[in-house]
Amino acid sequence: MASTAPKTSWADEIDELEQPKGEDYVDENGIRTIVETVINDEGKTVKITRKIKRILQKQVVDHTVAERKTWAKFGQEKGSKPGPDRATTTIGESVMLKLSAGNKQSEPEPSAEQTLKSNLVRAGAGKVACRLCKGDHFTAKCPYKDSLPGLDGTDTPPFGGDDAAAPEPAAPAAGGKYVPPSMRNGARGPGESMGRPGGSRDDLPTLRVTNISEDTQENDLRDLFGAFGRVARVYVGRDRETGAGKGFAFVSFEDKAVAQRAMEKTHGRGYDNLILSVQWSQPREQR
């Protein structure tokens, strides 16, 4: 070894001495074992053992087929040596062909939406429920998206006592979904620090509507909530200087049941690209 080329460094020579010899033998079963020791990219010495068994497959073919095997190559392959050329012939990944009865065509392929939903469920985010109709689809896909759903009013639940505390806003999901503190049980809802102007009007059932856009006018809200019943009063919180909306409003109804239904139907509903939050207006705390 050393005689082949003069070594430039004594370290190389030691490396070569330390390196164990590779093995290469064929055992009685015809299995050829090749053991190699190489230094990999990380500088570690690794031993590679390869066991190769060659099986000669014999095939009985027609004379014509056997003769064709001896044909000289032609065209673009002219002069190529026998055997498959790696440039044109490769072995693909193994594929399964499982033959079984029953029409596979009838199995519907999961749509992208279904895949997304199942992923959400797996991630522990709870089931997908429409905010409009509580159906098993995204709100954007709701068939009642363009019309207020269930306005027939037959499904109006009876409402309890007059001075009942604000009903819980949309029950928080049972799963591990994050619920902001303002939406948790016992919280009084977002935007409560905003002073309720006009003094106490507790005699009218009033809803506090938050997360409305700046441009929302009284009439817009009247149109929206008028669909549920008579609206007694609409107040939109505005900036004193600019007159632009501050993102909240109070809507008073004449009938508590109507107000309740309006709240159920509009809470969480998209309006002007924002998702409305509708709760009972809380009487201002006595200070």
Next chain:
Amino acid sequence: MRPILLQGHERSLTQIKFNREGDLLFSCSKDHVINVWFADNGERLGTYNGHNGTVWTIDVDSLSRFLVSGSADNTMRLWSVQTGKCLYSWEFPTAVKRVAFSEDDDQIVCITEQRMGHQGAIRVFDIDREGDGTDQSKEPVSFFNPTSSKAVVCAFAHTPNLILTGHESGKVALFDASTGEEVQANERAHMDVITDLQLSPDRSYFITSSRDKTARLHDTRTLMVLKTYTTETPLNSAAIAPTKPYVLLGGGQDAMSVTTTSLRQGKFETRFWHKIYEEEVGRVKGHFGPVNTIAVSPKGDCYASGGEDGFVRVHHFDESYFRAKPYGDLEIED
């Protein structure tokens, strides 16, 4: 099942064909070259160079001596399978869309396209098999223009003088090879253009595939539809598996919409349907584009598919394929 990938073409495949013993596989594509491969190991035996346009179609005779090809350069060529030499070339006014040998190898039928004021035509040529094959007659023995819808696929039927055609309108017809007379027709065989037509080994029945998403098995004599295989994708090719009661269907959406759909949506699999029960029994995926052409080895031990992606995939069936009895005791021996 490990497929052998053959990368001999630079453009999408148009047709692939096994020879009678199933040891040679011929493939042609839009890149002007015809390739021939050994089916067992995927080794390329050679190429047939000479066409100056898309090679739409090929056929090989039963002795694997002559190969005939039809191309968009308006020629039909006869090749020596062994040497790759072009023996003869016929010129036409329009592109050749389909060629087929007769059962006794003595005749070739070809379809030329309807274009530039020329009508679509079916021609039948006699092949002189004496000598080296370079001495062929220029004139067809028979020439006729099928009226109504244009013919897109053709083959010789069960008797020598009948030509089976598939048409753009979905019609299947039988023509008398010498007079050009329409002997039999099924106008409503398919609802859309017929994309492929392959005969059973004894030519008593045949399968057609169509862009109307169905493949159908027809009786050659009466052109009656025997079986219908309804899939959810337009079909480009259909083949009958010998020895086992299956048919193989391949397709996928239009080539132009391939890039805008995902692989899974594309439905680029080769589907195995039970020939009798008309139910899908299995699928093989692998192609990155629609499957344009499928051929099954006449021995039934291997099949190949050529795709829009330019690959030919040769699959040698596993032992499980031959053992499988998806319908148990109801299974039908072919």
